[in-house]
Amino acid sequence: MHKFKNLGTNDKIFYVIITVVLTLFFLIVLYPCIYVISASFSSGSAVQAGKVILWPVDFSLEGYKTVFNTKDVWTGFRNSLFYTVVGTSINIVMTMVAAYSLSRPDVPGKNGIMLLFTFTMFFNGGMIPTYMLIQNLNMLDTIWCLIIPGAIGAYNLIVARTFIQNTIPLELLEAAKIDGCSDIKYMLKIVIPLSKAVIAVLVLFYGVGHWNSYFNAMIYLHTKNLFPLTLFLRQILLMEQIDPSTISDPELQAQMAKAAGVIKYALIVVSMVPVMLIYPFIQKYFVKGVMIGSIKG
Amino acid sequence: MAKKKNQVQSPAVNLGVQHRKTLWKQMKSRWQIYLLLLLPLIYIIIFAYVPMGGLIIAFKDYNFRDGIFGSPWVGFDNFIEFFTGRYFPVVVPNTIILAAYSLVVTFPIPIIFALLLNALPGRKYKKVIQTVTYIPHFISVIVMVGLLYQILNYRTGLYGAIYSAITGATAPDILAKGSNFYHLYVWSAVWQSTGYNAIIYIAALAGVDQELHEAATIDGASRFQRVLYIDVPSILPTASIMLILAIGNVMNIGFEKAFAMQNSLNMNYSEIISTYVYKVGLAMGITDFSLSTAVGMFNSVINFVLLLTANWGSKKLSGSGIF
Incomplete structure (x- = not known):
């Protein structure tokens, strides 16, 4: 807007300071991200010796080779993908149906039902009562315990409901009613197609939530075959355990000890790939989503 | 009829x-x-309200054979057991320190970040900073903690590499010192969430009437003065609502992250109410469902009271609350 040289001294100093501060923060956020990627493409010995500072040293794919040869990683990846896709689909259907129904101004009792949902944002039964419920429903150690509980998040419901209330004019509903359109048909033909933006936001919120969660899996699952990727990541990254027998290549097994650091960096990159793939497509919507949610929080 | x-x-x-x-x-x-x-409706009743009903076992001596309804009532015995037990003086102060430290640091920083970013000239650079600072929010807790411990390793991590490149000596092992847990927990959250948490303030600032800025500029106000007298007041309502929500969640201080960060070196500092609830209820050799539920309930009730207090306070002061 203004030419820099035309500014007063005070403003010049101010702009210089904020530019420096923000750039510093920007670099602090960015640098570890670049470092992880660089380290994952370096050789195990370079990482171990602390030689990697910014760019890959002794470019090598040994970290990725080990990661892709580890059976647990594949199992986890497959399971996480399943939980994320199926779980998010259920989330979207349940949330949109509830949000649409509760957005209608002509439904007696909707405020009371909304309150039932909102209250769960601030108070819940806690770990053990929920665990006992899952136990009584015979969901322990099944895929369902990661998919069904949490099917509707109160916060996401508020986001979707507010979106529908604010962006879809009631005149459409009136017109549809006059044309003899039923309530369910109105939802399928009018509301859902007009709610693509908020559905994108919900996909991001729920999807990332499923992909990143480990707590429910940790307390409900015992069978290794059902574990999501985060549980294997926890074992490898935090508990320093990688079961050598699950690495199919014996040569790699020997390298393992040497390359522990590089493997971790490669694993971190691999686990981030799905989120980073969908992020650019949904990014433009999600700022909007955060906004909608907070207006009526 | x-x-x-x-x-x-x-x-x-x-x-x-x-x-x-x-x-x-x-x-x-x-x-x-x-x-x-x-x-x-069926979903919310079963998965949210049935567990709330299950809270009654906090007042019982639950055993598997008699079930929820058959187990004998014991009144407040479980709460008394917690209050007088040897973990109470550990987990309650740890939770309060961690919660207060988190709130004091992670609440204002996104506001400052948003104010500075809003004042930054140059749309493109602004956009780049914003987009990059969102990204860490989408890193999972496990990966975040793995990353933290990997990068701060005093021999093989980035921290060790930079330290020895500058000083030539081996870096001190900051991860081995248990009391660093609080700093690691809070400042890694700043790294991870500042950009994301600033979104709402950035959007609120974008809605500020530009005529105010123009009028102030004509009157000779500097950019810094405009930040103080135009930008800050315009995001105060948003900030007060965010503060209520933050206080209302202060005791829900993340189980996932604290538990993931926990190891034998920092156990005395990282054992908080929620990790203790998990251990008593599910992870120890002899689990005690009733005690665990009572401790969890104690936490939820305090949290709920804090929420109501913050909301009441905000209504008194600024006339707006969340309900």
């Missing part, structure tokens, strides 16, 4: 339908909506 009895006028907006409808008629004509609501 019911049609005649319910001559109550619907409180809902009548959507331009001019003639009066009885409540029952209106509900009946909306049967499809109620059908749609059936599944979500």
Whole structure:
């Protein structure tokens, strides 16, 4: 807007300071991200010796080779993908149906039902009562315990409901009613197609939530075959355990000890790939989503 | 039958339908909506309200054989056991320190970040900073903690590499010192969430009337003065709502992250109420469902009281609350 040289001294100093501060923060956020990627493409010995500072040293794919040869990683990846896709689909259907129904101004009792949902944002039964419920429903150690509980998040419901209330004019509903359109048909033909933006936001919120969660899996699952990727990541990254027998290549097994650091960096990159793939497509919507949610929080 | 009895006028907006409808008629004509609501309603009752009912075992001595209803009542014994037990003086102060430290640091920083970013000239650079600072929010807790411990390793991590590149000596092992847990927890959250948490303030600042800025500029206000007297007041309402929500969640201080960060070196600092609830209830050799539920309930109730207090305080001070 203004030419820099035309500014007063005070403003010049101010702009210089904020530019420096923000750039510093920007670099602090960015640098570890670049470092992880660089380290994952370096050789195990370079990482171990602390030689990697910014760019890959002794470019090598040994970290990725080990990661892709580890059976647990594949199992986890497959399971996480399943939980994320199926779980998010259920989330979207349940949330949109509830949000649409509760957005209608002509439904007696909707405020009371909304309150039932909102209250769960601030108070819940806690770990053990929920665990006992899952136990009584015979969901322990099944895929369902990661998919069904949490099917509707109160916060996401508020986001979707507010979106529908604010962006879809009631005149459409009136017109549809006059044309003899039923309530369910109105939802399928009018509301859902007009709610693509908020559905994108919900996909991001729920999807990332499923992909990143480990707590429910940790307390409900015992069978290794059902574990999501985060549980294997926890074992490898935090508990320093990688079961050598699950690495199919014996040569790699020997390298393992040497390359522990590089493997971790490669694993971190691999686990981030799905989120980073969908992020650019949904990014433009999600700022909007955060906004909608907070207006009526 | 019911049609005649319910001559109550619907409180809902009548959507331009001019003639009066009885409540029952209106509900009946909306049967499809109620059908749609059936599944979500069943869901929320089973998965949110049944566990709340399960809280009664906090007042019982639960055993598996007798079940929830058959187990004997013990009044407040479980709470007393917690208050007088040897973990109480550990987990409660740890939780309070961690929660207060987190709130004091992670609440204002996104606001400052948003104010600075908003004042930054140059749209493109602004956009780049914003987009990059969102990214860490999408890193999972496990990966975040793995990353933290990997990068801060005093020999093989980035921290060790930079330290020895500058000083030539081996770096001190900051991860081995248990009391660093608090700093690691809080400042890694700043790294991870500042950009994301600033979104709402950035959007609020974008809505500020530009004429205010122009008028102030003509009156000779510097950019810094405009930040203080135009930008800050305009995001105060948003900030107060965010503060209520933050206080209302302060005791829900993340189980996932604290538990993931926990190891034998920092156990004395990282054992907080939620990790203790998990250990007593599910992870120890002899689990105690009732004690664990009581401790969890203690935490939830304190949290809820804090929420109500913050909301009440905000209403008194600024006239706006979240309910």
